[in-house]
Amino acid sequence: MEVEKIRNFCIIAHIDHGKSTLADRILEKTDTLSDREMKDQVLDSMDLERERGITIKAQPVRLLYDGFELNLIDTPGHVDFSYEVSRSLAACEGALLVIDAAQGIEAQTMSNIYLALEHDLDIIPVINKIDLDASDPEWVKEQLLEVGLDPDEALLTSAKEGTGIDALLEAVIDRVSPPRDNSSKPLRALVFDSVYDSYQGVIPYVRIIDGEIAPGDKIKMMSNNNVYEVDEVGSFSPQMREADSLKCGEVGYIIAGIKEIRNCRVGDTVTGAHREAKEPLPGYKEVKPMVFSGLYPSENNDYELLKEALDKLQLNDASFTFEPETSEALGYGFRCGFLGLLHMEIIQERLEREYDLDLVVTAPSVVYRVTTSQGEVKEIENPALFPEKNKIEKIEEPFVNTEIKLPDEYIGPVMELCENNRGEFEDMQYLTRDRVSLKYNMPLSEIITDFFGRLKSRSRGYATLDYTIEGYRASDLVKMDILVNKEPVDALSTVVYEDDAYNIGQDIAKKLKEVIPRQMFKVPIQAAVGSNVICRVTIPARKKDVLQKCYGGDVSRKRKLLERQKEGKKRMKQVGSVDIPQEAFMTILERGSDE
Amino acid sequence: MNRSSFSAPGVNTDLFQDFPRTFSLYIHVPFCRNKCSYCDFYSLPVKKNTEEFFRTYTAFLGRELDLYGKILSSKRLQSIYLGGGTPSLFSPELLAEVLVKIQDHFSLSAAAEITLEANPESLTEKKIQNYVQLGVNRISLGVQSFQDQELSLLGRCHTADRAHTAAGLLQNSRVNFNIDLIFAFPGHTVKSWSDTLDQALQFAPDHVSIYNLELKKGTPLADQIEAGEREPTTEEIDLQMYKKARFKLIQAGYDHYEISNFAHPDRQSVHNKIYWQYRPYLGLGPAAHGFSGQKRYYNTDSLETYYSRLERGKLPGAEVIDLSKQDLRAEKMMMGLRLLRGVSKEEFADRFAVNLEDVYGLEIEKLKRQGLLGESEKRVFLTDKGIFLGNRVFQEFLP
Numbered sequence: 001m002e003v004e005k006i007r008n009f010c011i012i013a014h015i016d017h018g019k020s021t022l023a024d025r026i027l028e029k030t031d032t033l034s035d036r037e038m039k040d041q042v043l044d045s046m047d048l049e050r051e052r053g054i055t056i057k058a059q060p061v062r063l064l065y066d067g068f069e070l071n072l073i074d075t076p077g078h079v080d081f082s083y084e085v086s087r088s089l090a091a092c093e094g095a096l097l098v099i100d101a102a103q104g105i106e107a108q109t110m111s112n113i114y115l116a117l118e119h120d121l122d123i124i125p126v127i128n129k130i131d132l133d134a135s136d137p138e139w140v141k142e143q144l145l146e147v148g149l150d151p152d153e154a155l156l157t158s159a160k161e162g163t164g165i166d167a168l169l170e171a172v173i174d175r176v177s178p179p180r181d182n183s184s185k186p187l188r189a190l191v192f193d194s195v196y197d198s199y200q201g202v203i204p205y206v207r208i209i210d211g212e213i214a215p216g217d218k219i220k221m222m223s224n225n226n227v228y229e230v231d232e233v234g235s236f237s238p239q240m241r242e243a244d245s246l247k248c249g250e251v252g253y254i255i256a257g258i259k260e261i262r263n264c265r266v267g268d269t270v271t272g273a274h275r276e277a278k279e280p281l282p283g284y285k286e287v288k289p290m291v292f293s294g295l296y297p298s299e300n301n302d303y304e305l306l307k308e309a310l311d312k313l314q315l316n317d318a319s320f321t322f323e324p325e326t327s328e329a330l331g332y333g334f335r336c337g338f339l340g341l342l343h344m345e346i347i348q349e350r351l352e353r354e355y356d357l358d359l360v361v362t363a364p365s366v367v368y369r370v371t372t373s374q375g376e377v378k379e380i381e382n383p384a385l386f387p388e389k390n391k392i393e394k395i396e397e398p399f400v401n402t403e404i405k406l407p408d409e410y411i412g413p414v415m416e417l418c419e420n421n422r423g424e425f426e427d428m429q430y431l432t433r434d435r436v437s438l439k440y441n442m443p444l445s446e447i448i449t450d451f452f453g454r455l456k457s458r459s460r461g462y463a464t465l466d467y468t469i470e471g472y473r474a475s476d477l478v479k480m481d482i483l484v485n486k487e488p489v490d491a492l493s494t495v496v497y498e499d500d501a502y503n504i505g506q507d508i509a510k511k512l513k514e515v516i517p518r519q520m521f522k523v524p525i526q527a528a529v530g531s532n533v534i535c536r537v538t539i540p541a542r543k544k545d546v547l548q549k550c551y552g553g554d555v556s557r558k559r560k561l562l563e564r565q566k567e568g569k570k571r572m573k574q575v576g577s578v579d580i581p582q583e584a585f586m587t588i589l590e591r592g593s594d595e
Numbered sequence: 596m597n598r599s600s601f602s603a604p605g606v607n608t609d610l611f612q613d614f615p616r617t618f619s620l621y622i623h624v625p626f627c628r629n630k631c632s633y634c635d636f637y638s639l640p641v642k643k644n645t646e647e648f649f650r651t652y653t654a655f656l657g658r659e660l661d662l663y664g665k666i667l668s669s670k671r672l673q674s675i676y677l678g679g680g681t682p683s684l685f686s687p688e689l690l691a692e693v694l695v696k697i698q699d700h701f702s703l704s705a706a707a708e709i710t711l712e713a714n715p716e717s718l719t720e721k722k723i724q725n726y727v728q729l730g731v732n733r734i735s736l737g738v739q740s741f742q743d744q745e746l747s748l749l750g751r752c753h754t755a756d757r758a759h760t761a762a763g764l765l766q767n768s769r770v771n772f773n774i775d776l777i778f779a780f781p782g783h784t785v786k787s788w789s790d791t792l793d794q795a796l797q798f799a800p801d802h803v804s805i806y807n808l809e810l811k812k813g814t815p816l817a818d819q820i821e822a823g824e825r826e827p828t829t830e831e832i833d834l835q836m837y838k839k840a841r842f843k844l845i846q847a848g849y850d851h852y853e854i855s856n857f858a859h860p861d862r863q864s865v866h867n868k869i870y871w872q873y874r875p876y877l878g879l880g881p882a883a884h885g886f887s888g889q890k891r892y893y894n895t896d897s898l899e900t901y902y903s904r905l906e907r908g909k910l911p912g913a914e915v916i917d918l919s920k921q922d923l924r925a926e927k928m929m930m931g932l933r934l935l936r937g938v939s940k941e942e943f944a945d946r947f948a949v950n951l952e953d954v955y956g957l958e959i960e961k962l963k964r965q966g967l968l969g970e971s972e973k974r975v976f977l978t979d980k981g982i983f984l985g986n987r988v989f990q991e992f993l994p
Contacts, residue, residue: 518830543834543984545985546982546986547809548806549806553878555930556884562929563993566993569990
């Protein structure tokens, strides 16, 4: 296809504004799929994506319409994946900005607009869900004007009912620029995602920015200079369909026997090994995980299984990291890094679902930047590994800009919640007569400690939360250890704001007292900062534990009870001489639970 | 442990060939006027037409006895225990039929113990006399408490007054009798427990059983606790009550011979000791359990199925549990250590053809180190601490 006939575009939208449904309608309208292949949210191929209504992986598809080749790239819709989104945008010339006609412009919409503008995309505003009673397209148009977009260019659609789709496709052809014709230049292809196939290895999804690519070519990854030979190229229908070549401006995949995903990261540039481009495409960076937690198999025997599962998941997801870690309390496991909480939940859920693993997960932690007395700067993601208090000069932690949207009747309790979590008030604005946007700067560590759950409970589920990383700031933080029977339990160590240490320590100690069963001896539980014990509770010794009746000679019943008791004991983790149930390791997460 | 369905071919004869010459008989009477708030045993409420209802039940017990009469080659009983439920709902006439039927098929040893469980509300002087004339020589009275408020909490249908009357009647009748008491239920105080014990002792029972309340999921009392309507007692109070009872009963001349049981000399329950000594017993009636010495089995827990199986001339068993050598030894320890005398090394060696130390040397050493088990030349037994923490001990022996 000649370059003038190609249009590359993406759909960007706030969660739930109808992106995937709109994509479905576009596929139908362009007859890309037969009726038999059509199902809801076609481009969300994982069960998890459909269940949660979110897109996790970018999914491109080539549409043929009116003699044009339209490449649609469905992008992830969550802040955890903003880098991936930015690379998908870099592969396009235009963007459909989908806005819910009843909800209007939301936090995510704004950041999407900024992203699209940054990438110099032609933006087509699409006001969707006009079928809803509560829809108010005129109001949305006013909002568009406020953010500097031309409201007259906005299209009105109902993805649900299929209205406005033709006009939308026409608009893509008329208003999205064709790719620049750089056919004669040396090859440069932008990797915007990849999948792993057990036979073919890593298959990068690319947009050809300059030159072209065909089977037999030798290619080079510009970030690491690895060279591969191309076996196959093709486009998406949305299944992979082999082609003779991928030409300048096209979107497709490359099969080149790439073994490891770390050698083919999102954002990298593919060039020709014999005719090399001078510069890689801009914008490549190695994304760093923001949230870390320890993953341990419940059954020690499952360690190898967990390792295999993590290996497999990583084949598809380079942004997720893991390293072996040993905990005195939990045994052998892995410290895993995630882009954010959603990413963490997704990985955990996939491990448990797809690999049938039973996991003990330690409370999530952010990456702290610790400056030691010697002036050394360390990045520490496991509280258990913090240096001694007197060897620390300064601790910095990541802060985020949060935006919470909620009905105004819940402002009071939600502001209180933010302030209790070290939030610094930034701004409050009425979005509508009774809907408010609250902005706070907050430490990320506060957000990942069940903040969302408490936010939901304080707003009866009506509040939404978005956050973006602001940067690192120095804070008065201390590492708090939990000692069970006088021995520190590494998996229970946590980093807390100094002023909160006492309250949090008490909370955790009390919770542990509830979940750790009585032992044959008294067990003190202490929270300590350095050598300073800040609180202590005691689990009394088991004093009486004996079954009484054996009714009518029912030995089975008696034995079952004893076996259950014995089994329960086996499932606990033994720390020193104390049996600790798995749920104890999650108590840190539930700290300060509400009301 | 292997489980097989009762109707599996070959099961019945195998199972019943194991029975030795002499064994015991348990008859379950799963009917009550109403269900107690803590009870999760199999029992059905009977309100009306009790006599007719029991007539049918008696007939079916008769059929079950007939079947066993044919199958079992050895037929000597050293004890019979009618438990429930509320066996004292049996009229003496119908009970007579049951006892006659038993003796149609089985012989009784000279000193055979025949126990009937009774609830205070269904016991009269006349009834006691009749029962004794029929051969019942031990009555176990389910008093549970001598405080009205507590009885109503426990969902018992008698009052403290009625319990007094019944205990008084038993005392006067001179029949060997036991009083059952419950402690450590929600709201129970040491003071009222102490008072209940004193009242029980006034009637000079031959035997006293004390049970701390075990909360079972799904019972009204457990539900109330889960809903936060009642506070469960603490382990500390439970222990205090247990110690209190032990002290009072021993002071009054009773022998603490099993974790929950106290008796005057020569008044230990023969039948219950069969369980603790892990010796064989046949169980009749729905949901009854039996043990051949090698295998355990239990009957269907549906009265309907029980009747229909017997109607078709089939045994009403639900399942047979094959026990491995390890199972048998472990259960012997788990049951035997409940008797405060403990387990005899010689008896263990005779029964299993292996020395106790060779099988459980490590476990015994560990428990001795923890102060839970004691050992003499001839026996191993629970220490005082081990009595309170019996479950810890029993668990060690389970495979």
